[in-house]
Amino acid sequence: MERFHDLPVSDRDSVDEPFLPQKEKGKTVSINEYKKLRRLLYYSGFIIVSLTVACIILAVKLEHTGYTPFFAERVYSPVEDIIRYENVVFSTGFGHERTEYQGPPTPERDALWDDLYGFGISRIPRESASKLVNKTVPIPGEPGQYVIQLNVFHQLHCLNMIRKSLYSDVEYPPDHELMGIEHIEHCYDALRQSLMCSADVTPLPWQWVEEVQEAKEVARVAHTCRDFEAVRTWAKENAVIHFDRKTYVPDDLQGH
Numbered sequence: 727m728e729r730f731h732d733l734p735v736s737d738r739d740s741v742d743e744p745f746l747p748q749k750e751k752g753k754t755v756s757i758n759e760y761k762k763l764r765r766l767l768y769y770s771g772f773i774i775v776s777l778t779v780a781c782i783i784l785a786v787k788l789e790h791t792g793y794t795p796f797f798a799e800r801v802y803s804p805v806e807d808i809i810r811y812e813n814v815v816f817s818t819g820f821g822h823e824r825t826e827y828q829g830p831p832t833p834e835r836d837a838l839w840d841d842l843y844g845f846g847i848s849r850i851p852r853e854s855a856s857k858l859v860n861k862t863v864p865i866p867g868e869p870g871q872y873v874i875q876l877n878v879f880h881q882l883h884c885l886n887m888i889r890k891s892l893y894s895d896v897e898y899p900p901d902h903e904l905m906g907i908e909h910i911e912h913c914y915d916a917l918r919q920s921l922m923c924s925a926d927v928t929p930l931p932w933q934w935v936e937e938v939q940e941a942k943e944v945a946r947v948a949h950t951c952r953d954f955e956a957v958r959t960w961a962k963e964n965a966v967i968h969f970d971r972k973t974y975v976p977d978d979l980q981g982h
């Protein structure tokens with residue numbers, strides 16, 4: 727039997743011929759058009775599958791890098807790239823679940839608190855500094871380096887001052903730099919704004935407690951947290967040991 731492509735041209739044309747008059751009446755499509763349509767379907771199918779796969783890959787990647795890019799006007803942070811997420815089970819702070827951070831100040835306990843934020847101010851390179859929404863100043867004697875503090879360390883400092891003032895019976899003048907009531911009031915209001923800003927929406931469940939025959943709210947639950955150790959490690963590695971705040975450094979990035 728003759729194969730299709732071996733047919734003389736005139737014979738091949740005749741294959742299409744019966745369709746032509748009908749096509750002109752708009753009742754059906756030719757084999758060629760059918761093939762075109764089928765190809766179009768394959769292409770669109772291919773594009774849909776590729777886009778779906780791309781979306782899944784992107785979603786998985788975003789979940790791993792953590793920092794949510796969906797709010798376009800978000801304020802830039804120089805540590806965006808090191809942000810990781812982890813689930814942390816909080817402690818109730820009662821009874822045998824009391825943490826080493828609780829209780830009246832002792833040298834050991836104060837050292838623990840200090841180690842949460844004591845390396846507090848950090849250097850960032852000019853490239854990062856240029857992206858800040860609120861500009862900062864250069865570090866005197868360190869060309870190309872700029873000073874910032876990550877807010878979490880300011881928060882921890884403030885909480886520590888409140889903790890110390892809780893146990894202190896010393897009468898500080900209201901404008902005492904750290905322990906005066908003005909600073910303490912600055913501190914708890916800074917924490918109020920921060921708590922509202924991050925709005926931890928982890929659901930706290932209730933559980934029936936046999937001993938007291940009553941339902942109680944539960945604190946010992948998992949929360950999704952930024953990995954604090956990763957942030958602390960960055961801050962320790964980029965700590966500014968000595969910041970001479972009395973020296974003015976002229977700068978074109980504009981730090982007022």
Ligand SMILES: *[C@@H]1O[C@H](CO)[C@@H](O)[C@H](O)[C@H]1NC(C)=O
Nearest residue numbers: 801858859860861862981982
């Ligand atoms: C920091 O930037 C915000 C937003 O542009 C602005 O409202 C605020 O006043 C700035 N702060 C300072 C100290 O310039």
